[in-house]
Amino acid sequence: MKTKNVREIALETLLAIEEKEAYSNLQLNKAIEENHLSARDVGLLTEIVYGTMQRRDTLDYYLTPFLAKARKLERWVRILLRLTLYQVLYLDRVPDRAAIFEAVEIAKKRGHKGTASLVNGVMRSIQRQGVPPLENIKDEVKRLAVATSHPYWLVKRWVGQYGFAETKRMCETNLLPPKQTARVNTARITVEDAMERLRQEGMEVARGEVAAEAICAGRGNLAHTVAFREGLITIQDESSMLVARALGPKEEERVLDSCAAPGGKSTHIAELMRNTGQVVSADIHDHKVKLIEEQAKRLQLTNISTYVLDSRRLGERFEKESFDKILVDAPCSGFGVIRRKPDIKYTKTEEDIPSLARLQQEILRAAAPLLKRGGTLVYSTCTIDPEENERVISQFLNDHPEFAPDETMQERLPEKVQPYVRNGQLHLLPHYFGSDGFFIASLRKKV
Ligand SMILES: C[S@@+](CC[C@H](N)C(=O)[O-])C[C@H]1O[C@@H](n2cnc3c(N)ncnc32)[C@H](O)[C@@H]1O
Numbered sequence: 001m002k003t004k005n006v007r008e009i010a011l012e013t014l015l016a017i018e019e020k021e022a023y024s025n026l027q028l029n030k031a032i033e034e035n036h037l038s039a040r041d042v043g044l045l046t047e048i049v050y051g052t053m054q055r056r057d058t059l060d061y062y063l064t065p066f067l068a069k070a071r072k073l074e075r076w077v078r079i080l081l082r083l084t085l086y087q088v089l090y091l092d093r094v095p096d097r098a099a100i101f102e103a104v105e106i107a108k109k110r111g112h113k114g115t116a117s118l119v120n121g122v123m124r125s126i127q128r129q130g131v132p133p134l135e136n137i138k139d140e141v142k143r144l145a146v147a148t149s150h151p152y153w154l155v156k157r158w159v160g161q162y163g164f165a166e167t168k169r170m171c172e173t174n175l176l177p178p179k180q181t182a183r184v185n186t187a188r189i190t191v192e193d194a195m196e197r198l199r200q201e202g203m204e205v206a207r208g209e210v211a212a213e214a215i216c217a218g219r220g221n222l223a224h225t226v227a228f229r230e231g232l233i234t235i236q237d238e239s240s241m242l243v244a245r246a247l248g249p250k251e252e253e254r255v256l257d258s259c260a261a262p263g264g265k266s267t268h269i270a271e272l273m274r275n276t277g278q279v280v281s282a283d284i285h286d287h288k289v290k291l292i293e294e295q296a297k298r299l300q301l302t303n304i305s306t307y308v309l310d311s312r313r314l315g316e317r318f319e320k321e322s323f324d325k326i327l328v329d330a331p332c333s334g335f336g337v338i339r340r341k342p343d344i345k346y347t348k349t350e351e352d353i354p355s356l357a358r359l360q361q362e363i364l365r366a367a368a369p370l371l372k373r374g375g376t377l378v379y380s381t382c383t384i385d386p387e388e389n390e391r392v393i394s395q396f397l398n399d400h401p402e403f404a405p406d407e408t409m410q411e412r413l414p415e416k417v418q419p420y421v422r423n424g425q426l427h428l429l430p431h432y433f434g435s436d437g438f439f440i441a442s443l444r445k446k447v
Helices: 006-019 024-035 039-054 056-067 075-090 096-110 113-129 140-147 152-162 164-173 191-200 238-247 264-272 286-298 311-316 352-370 390-399 415-420
Strands: 180-184 205-207 214-217 233-235 254-257 278-283 304-308 323-329 371-381 403-405 425-428 438-445
Touching (some): 006 024, 006 039, 006 096, 039 075, 056 075, 056 140, 075 113, 140 152, 140 164, 191 205, 238 264, 238 371, 238 438, 254 264, 264 278, 264 286, 264 304, 264 323, 286 304, 311 352, 352 371, 352 390, 390 438
Parallel strands (some): 278 304, 323 371
Antiparallel strands (some): 180 214, 180 233, 205 214, 371 438
16 A cells, blocks of 8 residues: 655645644544554654644735736645645755655646646745745734734734733744643652653653643653553643642542533542542533543543533532532633644634633533532633633622632642732733643632
């Protein structure tokens, strides 16, 4: 069987992500598994797929003048041009002529002679004339949007919320390759011992930047290690690890995680409870609830019970005042995780934000009565939009005088992030520690 070329696989992967709106990480993993690639080719494929997606709008800006005379381009041809230009402009280790030669071969195979000569012509013209300068864009917000390949409406919104300088830092950070981090299952192994195990497996690892249980890896894939298979680590971003810490679960407690799949935070909570008490993990999607069960099994955690349900109707399933702690890790726009999931930039719209905020409110409203008096309710999102964050909380506090901001959250969080906590709320932007942009608010139910 003739194996496919890496650039051809990159094209198919990018095409599937765009046409089927498939999740970039899942689609890439599928391509890696199906094509039996060497470690080197996995690296190149990952770099081309993520890089091309991350720089999509910049690449289109560069390509536009060279396509002025072309008739309507088929989607795959545009993607082929983007990924080829990405290699030429951003990948030093790939010689330009190799990238262009391969592109022309793919165009011949998938299209016809005309397509191949269009691809060849565009790429050769770019080599001769260079790409148009970004300075041609006079408006600085528009220029930042194109230069960092973010939608204009989003950059404009962020400039309004955070100012130009902060927005620029955020947009630039979103273009960096994502970090590879994992949480050590401290219910079973110490961080030092887990690192030693991973080193024995040939991984380069170091302690994380912020969270005590975090490790960070260089080359290699943590998800393919024996330590992962045996449940000693979980792939998770460091900001996410702060959520269970903010909640502060204790042994033997009963904790509700209302939006739990795929189980990253539920399993962390269960680990912090040393596999005692009960973590009730609910999610609306049946297939995603199965993922929580798989993770719990892998981590040898037996204190998690799963439920498929719409958390807007939690009250129909659980007794009032029956949980010591509740986590609402709400569905959100995900603008804090663009570095890891660049497709978010192109799929979410401004209109999504108010409807997400309504859903977030509804879930919080349904969860509130289930919390015991004196209990802690943590609300978190992986977005940085105030409409889904602090405004959801202030609205909730207005409607629920029995709750108050929980100032003690700060003490439960690592020292490094404490300066970013105010009034029981933590705001993390992606460039602070290179981790996900996150919002965490802790509320206390009055006694
Ligand atoms: C941010 S993700 C949760 C991530 C998870 N806490 C973790 O750490 O792995 C939000 C989850 O909310 C779920 N969800 C969306 N609407 C829901 C609803 N009405 N009720 C319950 N879960 C919902 C989604 O299926 C998604 O898995």
